Each structure stands twice: as structure tokens, then as C-alpha cells.
Amino acid sequence: MQLSHERPDYAFTLRAADGRSAKVNDQVLQRSFILTPAHLQTDWAATQPEALDAATLEPLLALEPELILLGTGDRQVFPPAEAMAACLTRGVGIEVMTNDAAARTFHILAGEGRRVVAGFILGTEAAR
Numbered sequence: 599m600q601l602s603h604e605r606p607d608y609a610f611t612l613r614a615a616d617g618r619s620a621k622v623n624d625q626v627l628q629r630s631f632i633l634t635p636a637h638l639q640t641d642w643a644a645t646q647p648e649a650l651d652a653a654t655l656e657p658l659l660a661l662e663p664e665l666i667l668l669g670t671g672d673r674q675v676f677p678p679a680e681a682m683a684a685c686l687t688r689g690v691g692i693e694v695m696t697n698d699a700a701a702r703t704f705h706i707l708a709g710e711g712r713r714v715v716a717g718f719i720l721g722t723e724a725a726r
Contacts, residue, residue: 609635615669629720658715697720
């Protein structure tokens with residue numbers, strides 16, 4: 599039986615993620631970042647889920663997603679209500695989860711062709 603590796607039909611593949619680092623394609627990231635199937639922004643200003651506000655989420659919302667996945671490090675930490683409301687008042691869903699769970703979910707949604715944007719918070723603050 600011949601097996602073939604099916605490559606995704608999008609530009610960026612998230613290969614690994616935890617609270618301290620992530621690997622997108624062959625690039626290792628150690629700072630918070632934003633990812634869509636076609637876009638990678640490596641300089642997202644988020645450092646702590648508890649400190650997120652509408653302004654910090656604006657770069658994710660500007661990509662016009664139907665759903666935002668928020669990876670909050672090694673543990674699930676919900677952002678303040680203001681941050682959640684910034685998404686919901688625009689009709690954008692937001693799911694908060696650990697980085698490894700967000701990575702798995704991102705691949706499923708991207709593979710379905712969904713307009714998903716993922717924000718991953720990395721660093722010692724997110725990994726507590």
C-alpha cells in the first residue's frame with residue numbers, strides 16, 4: 599500500500615505549540631503571534647491573558663474572522679469581559695483554550711476552509 603503525505607492547501611502550518619514556544623512551518627516562535635491559514639504576524643503585543651483588552655484584540659478582528667481561537671499558554675485563562683465583548687459585539691465567536699488545544703483546533707478549522715484567526719500568547723507570563 600502506498601501512503602502519501604497530504605499537504606494542506608494553506609500557507610502556514612502550526613506544527614507545535616505550548617506555553618513557551620511554537621513552530622509555524624519551520625520557524626520557531628517565542629513571542630506571542632497571530633495566525634491564519636494565509637497570514638502570520640509574529641509581533642503580537644499580548645503577554646498575559648488577564649490583561650487583554652479590545653485594543654489588543656484589534657489586530658485579530660481586523661482579519662475579519664468568523665471565529666477567534668485564543669491560546670493562553672499552558673493553562674486556560676479567560677480574558678476580561680471587555681475583551682470577550684469586543685469580539686461578540688462584532689458577531690465574531692471566540693474560544694479560549696490552552697495553546698496545544700488551540701493548535702489542534704486551528705488545524706481542523708483551517709482544513710475545513712473556515713475563516714479562523716488564532717492568537718497565541720507565549721512567554722513566561724502565559725506559561726505560569
